[in-house]
Structures are given as C-alpha cells and as structure tokens.
Amino acid sequence: MSRIKIFSLVNVLMLSLFFTKAASCQTELTMWWHAAGEPAQMALVQELVDEFNASQSEWKVVTTAFPQIAYNDAVVAAGLAGTLPDIIDIDGPILPNWAWAGYIQPLDIDESLIANYLPGPKGVWDGKLYGIGMWDAAIALVTRQSYLEELELRTPTLEEPWDAKEFQQALDAAKNSGKFDYALDLGMAWTGEWYPYAFSPFLQSFGGDIVNRSNYQTAEGALNGEEALAFGEWWQNLFTGGYAQAMQDSADRDIGFTTGKYAFTWNGNWAALGILEAYDDTIFLPAPDLGYGSKIGAASWQLSISSTSKHPDGANAFINFALQPHNLARFSEGTGLIPATAVAAELTNNYRAGGSMEVFFELSDSQGMLRPVTPGYPVMAKVFEKALADIANGADVADTLDAAVDEINANIQQNKGYGHK
C-alpha cells in the first residue's frame, strides 16, 4: 500500500472518530410519548426527533412510547419514583394537576410561535404556560346531507346552529322516520375521559358546569343548580325517550353510523376521515345551542417539561423546534388532528380553506371550551362520568347531581382548595 493511501486511510479514520465524537457529545434528552401502538403517529414523532437531533449539535432527544391507556399511571408512578424523563407529553385537562403536584415546570416558549394559537392547545396553570400542544381535537354532530333533506331539516351553521327546540325536532324526525334504530349515537360505548370531554359541553350550553369556575372551590350551584337540573332531565330523556342507547356495544360505536343504524353521531375529528370514506355527503354540524351558546370540548395532548429535568434549556429548544408551522401541519396530515394555528392549517389538505375538515378548525376556534382548569379535575371527571351514566340508566336527576356535588366538594376540601388563589 502506498504512503498516500495509508495517509488517506488515517485521515478518514480520524475524521470518522471526530464526527462520532461530535455526535456523541450531544447531551441526551429523554422524552415520553403516549402513542405506542399507533405506528403513524410514532413515525411522525420519530421524524420530528430525527430532524431536531440533526439540526443542532448540543441535544439528542430519545423517545420512549407508552400505550395511551397506561400512560398517565406510568407518569404518576415515575413522578413518585423520581424517574421522570425530560420531556413529557400530557393530556390537556390533566395538566393543572401535574403542575400542582410538581411533576412539570413552566415552559420557555418563543411567544411569536404561539401568538395565534387555538385556545385549546395552551396548557396554562396559575398564570404560567406549562404545556403546549401541536394540535387540538374537536367534536361535531355528524350526519349526511341526504338525511337532513329526507327529514326536512335545516342545515345548521356556525353562525346559526340549531337551538334546543330545533335539535329536539331533528331527533324526533329521525326517530319517527322509522329508518334508524336510534336517532343519535352519543358514543356511550366509550368511557373515561370521553364523558366530560364530549358531554360536559352540553351541560355548559345549558348554563351549568362541573364546578364553579370563579374560584374552583365548590360545585354547588354549578352542577346541581336550576340549569344543571334542566340538563340532567334533558340528558335522561335522550335515553328514556328512545333517542339514544344508554348501553352501547363497541361495534355499534365503530360502525353503527356508517351502516345506517343512527341518523346522527356525536364524534370527534379523528373519526372524520373514516366516515368521509363511507359517505361522500357526510357533513359536520356545530353543537346545538341549548341556551348558553354552542360548546364543544377543547384541549388535547401537549408537550411539557418535567420538574426534575436537568436540561430544561434543551427540552425548551426541542419544543420550540416542534412548534414550527410545517411541523404542526405535518402532524395534522399524518393523524387527521387539527393543527394549532391557522397558518399551519393552510399548509394542510384537510383543514385549509375549502378542505374537507375545515369546519373542525372553525369549531375548535369558536366553540372550544376548556374543561375545568384545576388540579381537582381528574376527580371531578370521574364523578361527572358516574353521575351521567347513572342518570342515563334512570337514576333520579336531582339526587344524583347533589351526590356528585358533595363528592367533588369533599375532594376539594381534602386537598385544601387545590392551591387556587
């Protein structure tokens, strides 16, 4: 081998060592994500992480995925054991609880990136931003244009949604047509967070709420006042009146609407693409205005930084990187979820002006309402779920709501008001 070749070989080896060394000099940041078992979303996460790792030489994000059902328990367990990662994704309504419990710390985000954000993806607790989402999710009353025409119903709009009377007329028309097993699919096969996310907006549209939001110290009057009682009677009538099922199996929830069993389905934008494939005249209607405006749930998964992270600057750098509009758009295109800004929405096929799911962005922007922003929310959510399930199955409305109020209030007192000022 000639001397030049040996020299070249040594040079190549030296350079390789240098670059290997440079790459390994990146400080590792650990990140937990809730979507194990969802290959499409995990591929997007990995793509984002790879781009961030390649974009600079200081930080290297390493992702661990968890199944969503087990995720919150795993994070709480890690919080107790002191093994939280640097970056955690977190479901919006749980955020105040984790901030209050000391699991996460405030973010340091470039304000220009979130200046025109939808309200839902901002995770604020105690006046500080603890979490920021790349997307939001929204619910609509889904039906077919042909059904509305057959039933001789007006097509409601964002500006002029159905009021309570019109909604009842729509349900009556669907029921009396004899064409459907039930007029409305509420998704009763789903449990847990679905209840407060999907159904508490009905309560809020009646003028009630899960808790009094002026100080979050009591549910008295909010969950058992006159408006809440009216909501409870209305809710029970949906089932006793034969408009919806109190007990629903998963098969009906998954394919009931697309097989003609229901006239309307109360469902989220994540299911929209599948429904659009089944019916080309699918339309997404705004929530009915039951007296106090049309409401839907807001807030989905958000990025946050653990309080034990030794590298919050690196974690913040990653989150700032992730919030760029093209990243928001990429996640939306890959998952069907609503991009967090109008700029990003314009970069997508589904949510840009004229896109098949544009209405969801508008719904989220104009009707989205956060679930109670309080550390007590996880308990309130479970109490609310039980109360609504009981009422749907025939329990006395007033007694059930009073019991729910007592349980929520007792929990607030046990936790000394959850730190609300």
Add this chain to the structure above:
Amino acid sequence: MSMPNNPDNYGLRLVTRYVVLTVIAIIFAFPLVFMIMSSLKPDQQLLADTSSLKAFLPVGDISFQNYENAFSRVPVGLFVFNSMLVTSVTVVLSLFVCSLSGFSFAYLKWRGRDLLFSIILATFIIPFETIAIPMLLITSKLPWIGLDGFSIGWLNTYRVQIVPFIADGLTIFLFVQYFKDLPVELIEAARVEGTTWWQIYRLIVIPLSGPVLATAAILKFLVMYNQYLWPMIVVQQEEYRPVMVGLQYFFQTFTKGGIAWGEIMAYLSMITVPVLAFYLYIQRAFIASVAATGVKG
C-alpha cells in the same frame, strides 16, 4: 370397578352424561373459537358477524392480515419472550422458595412459627393495588451489583418483575396444607435413620408432591403471565414490557376507523398459545391435585 345393576340404564346415563359434557365443552370453547375466527376477519366483517353464528365460523373475507398488522403495531415476539422469561423464572423460584417455606411450617418446630404463618395467611386479604406504590418506592431505591457494576434502583429490569413475586401467601399455604397430609410416619422414620431435614425435603417430600407442585405452578403461571399493573408502573422501557401491557397498544383513541378489534383478536390468539400449552402439559397433575383436595377430610 363394579358392574352396573342395569346395563341399559347405565348406557343411557353414559350417553346423557357425554351429551351434557359435550354441550358444556362447546360453551366453554365458544370464546376461544370466537377469538380465533375473529382474528381472521377484517374489522367491518368481524363487528357485523357478532350478531349471528357467523361469529364462530371461518366465513367471509378470511386472511392472516390481522396477524401481520399486529406484528407491525406491537413487538409481539419480544413481549411474549419477556413474559415467558419473567413467568418461568418466577414459577421455578417460587416453587423452590415456597415449598421450602411450607416444609418449614409443616414439619419444623420453631418459636413464632404459628404467628408467622397466621401473618402470611393474613396477607391474602391485602389487595396488591394497596401495596403497589410502597413497593414501587422501595424497588426504585434498592441497590444492585451486576455485570455493569453497582447501581441504585431496580426499575426497567427483569428482576423488578420477578423478585417481588417469588414468595406469596397462597403458594406457601398450598404447600403447607399438602405437606401436612403426607404420612408423618415417613418423616419420622427418616429422622430415626438420621436423615437431615434437607434430605427429607429433597428425597422424600418433593418426590411425593407432584400434584401440589403442578397446582402451584399453574396458579403462579397465570398470575405472572397476566401481570399488568406492576410492570406498567415499574417498566418504562419497551424492551422489558410483558404481553399484557402490549395489549394496551391496540386501544388508541386516534386510530383511524376505531379500535382494531381484528388485530386485538390476533394478538390475543398468539399470547394465549403459551398458556394453553403450559396447562395442557401439566393438566393431569393439576386435576389430580384438585381431586385430591376435594376428597380430603
């Protein structure tokens, strides 16, 4: 065997018994048949078939697509390996430790024996959920010396899934009860001959304990193979997760088209195979043990 008094009547009874048992067997087999048949169907067909007998038949659009999809969603092989490793090691260690413990409670006389046995029995009524968090806090601070040196904390390891479950009250109780029913003359004779306690355990008691070993092994196997809560909170890395945590991978809210039921059935079919194989392997001993327990007293 004594001859029946009325052969004709005996034959009728025999046929009736077989018919009844066959019907019961079919009823018990239904869930398994449903699971396997559903694993071969696309979701739309699977859900549509649930309202008819088609749910139990291999009809319609049959394929192994759900199995292929399940493998792409979850590292099935890794999770089954993890569960089998954790389960088999725990079962072997548990049989050894608990049988030794049972031997001690049954045959040896030592101060505080009855009190300690009562305490062990009392642990039956404590649900695991109530001690999960204290156990998490303890195991997260435990020291360890391994091939990679000294470390603190057992999280994200196989040992954190094995060690806490080696000894348990029920298994010790099973051994104690079984050992007490063995002929005490055997033990006394061996002692007179100068046999050590260890030799009695190893050469006399254990060879006579096949049924209780099988029963304890099956019960421990089922408990360990179905572990969910504990690995969920102590295992944060995918490489150590067991099959039951893997099952949760299929219940994602944002999965297009809803939950992939066909894939779930395919996954369940795959992870059920080791359990069935293990049970079939030692079922005779298990039945013998249960039967023996039933005629005691």
